Amino acid sequence: MSNDTGHGRGGAPGLVFTPADVPAPTHAERARTLAEQHKFGALSSLALEPAGYPYASFTTFALADGEPVFLISRMAEHTRNLQADARASLLVHDSDKADPLANGRVTLVGKVHKVARPAERERAAFLAAQPTAAYYADFTDFDFYRMQLESVRYIGGYGRMSWVDAAAFLKAEADPLAAAASGILAHMNQDHQTALLAYAHAFTSAQDATQAVMTAVDRYGFELTVHTPRGIGPARLAFEPALTHADDARKALIALLRRAEAQLSG
């Protein structure tokens, strides 16, 4: 975990309402979470023709213990490129934000080699993520390829970016709340504006908050955009202890509301 508030560009300069010592996912965890949520990306390989050009192509993939696995045809450009030079990278990006550059993305860099059949680990991981690939997984002109991960570039949007150690990425656990997050945000922002405002009043430095919008949630806590008469700024608050299942979010948010109410009335 790191003290990454997650807000590089969140309104008036300097207005950040996060209290001290709030845990946040590391960039390795954020990058792993992002990559685990996607099923296709842009593979970059070194072209045979025009020779030496970096060539970006569309590909499906799955992660096997954090390393990208591909099931690609011998006839495809990128396959022939990789057979001649294994150096490659895979870009995966979110596209949920209206501002394209606010979207999270990660580039996984390494060498991509063919895995000899039966390639059991790779096959299992790939078909779990891409069940419709079962019908061509055994075609003789298709092979499993796996990236030996060397480095990871993570960009979480404005002002949140770093090179992530490959070992840290491979060790990181994807966030257990990732699949549920957008539902939690929609629910809280639609039906629980009073609770969000109570969190802001009780736990952030924005006691004058007039509105709070939940913008992100993960196992370690959640993020708010807080409106005040002084301006708008971000805040991050913690779940303590960190959650291990998405199902625990509801209970944790209610418990936090009780604590906020007690503190505000006390």
Add this chain to the structure above:
Amino acid sequence: MSNDTGHGRGGAPGLVFTPADVPAPTHAERARTLAEQHKFGALSSLALEPAGYPYASFTTFALADGEPVFLISRMAEHTRNLQADARASLLVHDSDKADPLANGRVTLVGKVHKVARPAERERAAFLAAQPTAAYYADFTDFDFYRMQLESVRYIGGYGRMSWVDAAAFLKAEADPLAAAASGILAHMNQDHQTALLAYAHAFTSAQDATQAVMTAVDRYGFELTVHTPRGIGPARLAFEPALTHADDARKALIALLRRAEAQLSG
């Protein structure tokens, strides 16, 4: 135009109901249409670190007379990569299909160079496509870059792929129906199933059609997936003459229905 039926994998092998000599967009036209509809893609450049690896990064872009234009920061990885070696490619892909590999995609390959300010053409094209970039377009650490296009790889889904001549891509006009196409398909499939079936009965080799679904529409015509007791197959039918505006589609489809009805009752 080419006689590309647009169906590499459309049901039972060999069942294609397209009549003879139906015009279709060329791959250059299809690739240009696809690229013009998107505002971000995956840029592939040659990394400085790890040196020589092909590096895929997320980027916004616009086309200026068919060539990709970027507005990128000197501090970004891809910018430093391009300054050291201009060879690059840009992947743009659709993501409307449930099967990822059925989505259209295009890779534009060439050398990407910085354009000296004021870069009027590039600035105008970029801001037309990316109006929110106006606030950083004049930051001193941002520059316009433009790809000198050398080759184009087009993949329109299963069984529709080719290398497209760069000159043909630069000369091609994006399809005037592109923005309206999904609305036309939804409207025809929801409200005009009888008309679609009449087209199939009158103009295709599927006189025994039991259902027809419109799957694509462009200036030269449209595509159907036709269900028959013998199996399912694609058909392509022509607009004659080709349309020049999306607004003409409605009139052309009604005129075609009148012709179909006349022929079926005749």
